[in-house]
Amino acid sequence: MSTTMTPVKARRSTSEKEKATPAWQKTLTSDRAARVAALLSFFLFWVVISALFARVPGPVEVVQRLVDEFSRGEVFGNFGSTLYRFGVGVALATVVGIAVGVIMGLSQLGRAFFESPVLVALSIPAIIWSFLTVMWFGFGDLSPIITTFLTSVPFVIVNVAQGVRGVSRDLRDMSTTYKVPLSRRIKDLVLPAVTGYVAAGIRFAIIIGWNGVLLAEWFGGGGGVGYRARWWYDANRFGGFAAWVVLFVGFIVLLDRFVLDRVIQRAFRWRDASA
Amino acid sequence: MTDQLVRTAPPTDPEAGAKRTAKRRRLRLTGLVILGWVAMFALWEYGSWWFGSRLLPRPLEVFQAGVEIVESGNFVTDFSASVLKTFAGFAVAAAVGAPIGYLMGRYNYWRAFFHDGVTIAGTIPAIVYAVMSLIAFGLSNLGPILAVALVSAPYIALNVAEGIRGVDKSLVTMSEAFGRTPQQIRREVLVPTIVPFVFAAIRMCFAVAWKVEALTEVFGGRNGVGFQIRTEYQLYDIAAVLAWMFLFIVFMLIIERLVLAKSEARLLAWRPQERSSAL
Amino acid sequence: MAVLTIKNLAKTFNVGTPRASRVLDDISFDVRGGTFVSIVGPSGCGKSTLLNIISGVEEHTSGDISLTSDSGGPARMGYVFQDPRLLPWRSVMKNMMYVQNDRSEATVGRCRKYLEMVGLTKNADFFPGQLSGGMQQRVGIARAFAVEPDLLLMDEPFSHLDAITARGLRAQLQDIWAQSKKTVVFVTHDVVEAVELSDRIIVLQPGGRIFEDITIDLPRPRRQTDPTVATLQAEVLGRLETMKAMARTPEAVA
Ligand SMILES: Nc1ncnc2c1ncn2[C@@H]1O[C@H](COP(=O)(O)OP(=O)(O)O)[C@@H](O)[C@H]1O
Ligand SMILES: [Mg+2]
Numbered sequence: 125m126s127t128t129m130t131p132v133k134a135r136r137s138t139s140e141k142e143k144a145t146p147a148w149q150k151t152l153t154s155d156r157a158a159r160v161a162a163l164l165s166f167f168l169f170w171v172v173i174s175a176l177f178a179r180v181p182g183p184v185e186v187v188q189r190l191v192d193e194f195s196r197g198e199v200f201g202n203f204g205s206t207l208y209r210f211g212v213g214v215a216l217a218t219v220v221g222i223a224v225g226v227i228m229g230l231s232q233l234g235r236a237f238f239e240s241p242v243l244v245a246l247s248i249p250a251i252i253w254s255f256l257t258v259m260w261f262g263f264g265d266l267s268p269i270i271t272t273f274l275t276s277v278p279f280v281i282v283n284v285a286q287g288v289r290g291v292s293r294d295l296r297d298m299s300t301t302y303k304v305p306l307s308r309r310i311k312d313l314v315l316p317a318v319t320g321y322v323a324a325g326i327r328f329a330i331i332i333g334w335n336g337v338l339l340a341e342w343f344g345g346g347g348g349v350g351y352r353a354r355w356w357y358d359a360n361r362f363g364g365f366a367a368w369v370v371l372f373v374g375f376i377v378l379l380d381r382f383v384l385d386r387v388i389q390r391a392f393r394w395r396d397a398s399a
Numbered sequence: 400m401t402d403q404l405v406r407t408a409p410p411t412d413p414e415a416g417a418k419r420t421a422k423r424r425r426l427r428l429t430g431l432v433i434l435g436w437v438a439m440f441a442l443w444e445y446g447s448w449w450f451g452s453r454l455l456p457r458p459l460e461v462f463q464a465g466v467e468i469v470e471s472g473n474f475v476t477d478f479s480a481s482v483l484k485t486f487a488g489f490a491v492a493a494a495v496g497a498p499i500g501y502l503m504g505r506y507n508y509w510r511a512f513f514h515d516g517v518t519i520a521g522t523i524p525a526i527v528y529a530v531m532s533l534i535a536f537g538l539s540n541l542g543p544i545l546a547v548a549l550v551s552a553p554y555i556a557l558n559v560a561e562g563i564r565g566v567d568k569s570l571v572t573m574s575e576a577f578g579r580t581p582q583q584i585r586r587e588v589l590v591p592t593i594v595p596f597v598f599a600a601i602r603m604c605f606a607v608a609w610k611v612e613a614l615t616e617v618f619g620g621r622n623g624v625g626f627q628i629r630t631e632y633q634l635y636d637i638a639a640v641l642a643w644m645f646l647f648i649v650f651m652l653i654i655e656r657l658v659l660a661k662s663e664a665r666l667l668a669w670r671p672q673e674r675s676s677a678l
Numbered sequence: 679m680a681v682l683t684i685k686n687l688a689k690t691f692n693v694g695t696p697r698a699s700r701v702l703d704d705i706s707f708d709v710r711g712g713t714f715v716s717i718v719g720p721s722g723c724g725k726s727t728l729l730n731i732i733s734g735v736e737e738h739t740s741g742d743i744s745l746t747s748d749s750g751g752p753a754r755m756g757y758v759f760q761d762p763r764l765l766p767w768r769s770v771m772k773n774m775m776y777v778q779n780d781r782s783e784a785t786v787g788r789c790r791k792y793l794e795m796v797g798l799t800k801n802a803d804f805f806p807g808q809l810s811g812g813m814q815q816r817v818g819i820a821r822a823f824a825v826e827p828d829l830l831l832m833d834e835p836f837s838h839l840d841a842i843t844a845r846g847l848r849a850q851l852q853d854i855w856a857q858s859k860k861t862v863v864f865v866t867h868d869v870v871e872a873v874e875l876s877d878r879i880i881v882l883q884p885g886g887r888i889f890e891d892i893t894i895d896l897p898r899p900r901r902q903t904d905p906t907v908a909t910l911q912a913e914v915l916g917r918l919e920t921m922k923a924m925a926r927t928p929e930a931v932a
Contacts, residue, residue: 155511158512161512162513179534232428240435247648248644249613250610251610251617252641252644255637256454331522335525338526365534373519373523373527377522
């Protein structure tokens with residue numbers, strides 16, 4: 125045995141460390157402080173960018189334009205027609221998407237038939253659909269509705285099909301060995317397993333669908349958020365464009381946070397509990 | 400019990416019946432795949448009859464337009480311009496998104512800091528990014544690159560964060576017990592864990608990214624596929640618009656298969672064989 | 679000379695919250711170099727927590743813990759976990775090299791030597807996913823010995839394995855230990871296993887105190903079929919029964 129005894133890890137216990145951390149440090153590293161810091165940095169970033177690039181509108185200009193648009197009464201009418209077109213398009217996509225998705229998930233034959241059309245539909249960009257529908261249906265409500273539908277339906281289909289196919293084979297086998305009747309199997313096994321995927325698919329469809337409706341309105345002439353934003357853009361007054369972006373994004377965030385998130389969380393409750 | 404054991408196998412090839420059913424089944428599946436394509440083209444033909452071939456050109460016309468584009472040879476420059484801009488945007492997105500995702504997955508403070516911004520950025524429609532990039536950079540190649548980066552970065556960040564949080568804690572504990580340095584743990588445990596997540600993000604993004612790239616070029620590009628699409632659209636040559644689009648789709652699918660799938664297969668060789676394929 | 683010294687060590691999880699729970703309470707003991715010490719106790723009494731604190735993975739709440747190495751440098755530790763804990767994306771050999779401090783020829787040779795001792799030379803280039811549970815655990819043992827640790831920690835390394843595989847690995851462990859004479863702290867809930875392997879058994883009781891410290895003075899190699907081993911195993915088991923009975927009547931334990 126050698127005589128060099130080096131105490132190597134003179135480790136401090138947690139009670140010693142706790143005493144060494146000052147209170148201000150704890151406050152500064154809290155979650156709330158982090159969120160405030162994020163907001164402040166975003167704002168600072170915006171101000172700096174708008175100062176650097178002459179073409180980028182700053183916060184003050186955007187707020188002015190917002191007030192302008194409200195006082196001219198342009199906001200609610202345009203927002204309303206966009207929402208209407210978007211709602212109809214996404215509702216159609218949901219219904220058709222669930223139907224096709226269930227067929228694709230349940231039967232191998234159904235999947236073989238629909239696979240290629242869905243793949244092609246997934247890869248056609250929204251801009252092409254908006255070009256085509258504007259030519260086909262003119263400047264009315266129909267072209268944004270169809271564009272929204274066509275761009276979002278493949279995403280619903282893919283998600284639903286995946287959900288239906290993912291219903292665990294083990295659980296299906298278990299149900300077979302216990303001779304669980306079909307009705308109860310659908311109610312207690314397939315539906316709970318699939319609803320989460322349907323919700324996730326719809327959410328994705330919504331994100332994609334906004335893009336479709338805005339594009340169709342941008343190239344169409346029938347009013348709406350996209351039309352109005354383009355008006356400002358063409359007039360080279362980017363503050364007005366930014367004002368509409370702020371309005372629109374604010375709306376999407378609220379919808380996502382307070383409606384979709386809740387729905388999805390409910391649908392996936394079982395999964396998070398076991399994780 | 401006994402008569403089950405005594406039951407004899409058929410005298411000929413015992414699997415012949417099963418093989419025949421399997422073959423018939425494969426034939427039927429192939430038939431349905433073909434039927435799917437046929438139905439698509441039938442619908443298209445019907446549509447061009449309904450709208451008139453000026454508003455929706457027939458498949459054959461689009462094919463001819465495509466052949467013309469390929470024969471003239473000038474698609475090479477536009478394609479390479481678009482692909483390069485897409486990958487440049489991707490590189491920027493990965494360079495910004497991956498570190499943010501790492502911070503979000505690793506530290507509670509940075510999760511709280513970035514979470515709201517990143518999720519909001521992920522829900523903003525692509526057209527907003529396209530126009531914003533044009534406003535910032537005007538008519539230049541930087542616009543499409545920025546748009547691709549803006550669209551992809553949130554996905555990459557969220558996926559990386561999820562990957563980091565899913566890291567097997569017991570492997571980190573093991574490494575600490577053996578006195579590994581933080582760099583070693585990052586390289587040997589964290590990075591291999593998140594590679595599949597990064598690939599999932601990249602593949603998901605790629606489908607969206609090249610569309611955004613083309614979209615930005617439609618709005619204000621001076622070259623690339625989107626620029627060609629806008630030019631043809633302004634000339635009301637819809638057949639050429641569709642031809643450019645389909646050529647680009649095929650091209651991008653090939654790139655995805657060749658580049659992404661290959662490198663993914665090489666990096667993930669350690670994974671045990673998947674029992675069933677997803678989708 | 680003591681390699682490990684623990685004094686008045688205590689551990690409370692979730693300190694300062696309503697869910698606070700005291701797992702270890704006033705533990706003191708030291709471990710001399712070259713001995714094989716087992717820590718035995720019913721499941722949930724804090725054995726794994728104690729090992730994690732010794733290894734530095736977990737922080738202790740109060741008390742002192744110190745490690746010394748007779749090489750003069752920092753104390754090296756090896757750890758064999760209950761599960762194999764191998765990097766699934768690295769081959770067996772790369773997993774062994776991962777925990778080494780240098781890439782020298784000597785180190786590679788040492789890894790090969792221990793891999794051979796556990797009989798896995800042929801599998802050096804396999805991914806962990808291609809090995810059985812028992813083989814993976816053997817890689818874990820070889821990995822821990824290959825760092826030539828000043829202190830080797832083992833946490834119920836055989837409890838996930840079937841009885842026959844476990845018996846084989848116990849014999850293998852005795853042989854390797856007899857050749858290397860490492861200092862080992864071995865955690866188990868299995869008294870029979872502890873008597874077979876160790877020089878000394880520290881019995882933890884629920885609540886996280888030391889109930890008894892037993893010296894096992896039997897010649898090696900020990901085999902389960904040996905009657906003296908069996909007698910001692912029965913005796914230690916009897917004392918544990920006493921502990922359980924006392925735990926049922928509070929205040930009886932000083
Ligand atoms: N991270 C933790 N947080 C709270 N309690 C824990 C934690 N880890 C272990 N415990 C508790 O500590 C006690 C001892 O656990 P452990 O050391 O794993 O026991 P064992 O002797 O079986 O290895 C158990 O009651 C367990 O619930
Ligand atoms: Mg334990």
